[in-house]
Amino acid sequence: xxxxxxxxxxxxxxxxxxxxxxxxxxxxxxxxxxxxxxxxxxxxxxxxxxxxxxxxxxxxxxxxxxxxxxxxxxxxxxxxxxxxxxxxxxxxxxxxxxxxxxxxxxxxxxxxxxxxxxxxxxxxxxxxxxxxxxxxxxxxxxxxxxxxxxxxxxxxxxxxxxxxxxxxxxxxxxxxxxxxxxxxxxxxxxxxxxxxxxxxxxxxxxxxxxxxxxxxxxxxxxxxxxxxxxxxxxxxxxxxxxxxxxxxxxxxxxxxxx
Ligand SMILES: Cc1cc2nc3c(=O)[nH]c(=O)nc-3n(C[C@H](O)[C@H](O)[C@H](O)COP(=O)(O)O)c2cc1C
Numbered sequence: 001x002x003x004x005x006x007x008x009x010x011x012x013x014x015x016x017x018x019x020x021x022x023x024x025x026x027x028x029x030x031x032x033x034x035x036x037x038x039x040x041x042x043x044x045x046x047x048x049x050x051x052x053x054x055x056x057x058x059x060x061x062x063x064x065x066x067x068x069x070x071x072x073x074x075x076x077x078x079x080x081x082x083x084x085x086x087x088x089x090x091x092x093x094x095x096x097x098x099x100x101x102x103x104x105x106x107x108x109x110x111x112x113x114x115x116x117x118x119x120x121x122x123x124x125x126x127x128x129x130x131x132x133x134x135x136x137x138x139x140x141x142x143x144x145x146x147x148x149x150x151x152x153x154x155x156x157x158x159x160x161x162x163x164x165x166x167x168x169x170x171x172x173x174x175x176x177x178x179x180x181x182x183x184x185x186x187x188x189x190x191x192x193x194x195x196x197x198x199x200x201x202x203x204x205x206x207x208x209x210x211x212x213x214x215x216x217x218x219x220x221x222x223x224x225x226x227x228x229x230x231x232x233x234x235x236x237x238x239x240x241x242x243x244x245x246x247x248x249x250x251x252x253x254x255x256x257x258x
Pocket of ligand 1: 073102105106109139141142168170
């Protein structure tokens with residue numbers, strides 16, 4: 001194998017891999033989609049009484065929608081999946097709301113986890129028997145699900161149902177959440193889970209396509225470069241295409257991670 005061919009081979013492998021990952025994600029969502037699917041989500045925003053003037057720009061994990069309403073990452077994700085699947089949506093809400101301060105919420109979540117607490121919920125699903133598939137969307141808190149999601153999972157019989165975990169996070173990916181779901185729902189088919197960086201939820205449709213397009217650019221740039229002799233116009237054009245592709249891939253990856 002010549003040194004010149006190496007970038008082509010690497011970019012072809014990466015391109016093939018990302019197409020496989022993208023297709024698997026599509027299949028994952030497609031199989032989760034049916035009339036008997038319920039999208040369940042928990043989000044910090046829906047479980048906190050924020051004052052009117054809370055700063056969504058500088059506050060961690062807060063965002064505003066086009067109408068200026070505060071929205072949690074998991075709610076954005078639930079809305080996106082609802083539009084894609086037309087499934088019913090249910091929001092897990094707690095009786096004792098979380099503090100407005102991010103740091104205080106983090107401390108309380110830590111204590112709830114070490115106490116193995118089961119916070120009381122104020123919402124319930126009356127017709128759980130009607131659903132066969134549950135898309136469970138939650139933020140990763142201290143490397144697993146928030147304790148109210150534990151309460152939710154213990155409140156119903158999920159035997160013979162399929163559970164599709166979707167976790168928004170800031171670096172822990174799924175943490176131990178899927179193992180915890182398997183433990184709480186031993187008679188359910190718990191799927192492998194999909195982690196999504198919290199900062200990326202509103203880019204979710206674009207990022208995978210952008211990565212595939214950027215890898216295709218690297219591949220085509222490498223092919224053009226390979227075709228031409230060194231230090232010719234074509235060689236430089238091919239090189240430039242490959243570099244633009246690489247910058248785009250790095251940009252997309254950074255966006256997915258943070
Ligand atoms: C109490 C608390 C604990 C968190 N712990 C983690 C963690 O262990 N790992 C991680 O990657 N992100 C952690 N995060 C970040 C959230 O998972 C992330 O911002 C998520 O997208 C928030 O979703 P939401 O806006 O729907 O609540 C934590 C956030 C909070 C509020």
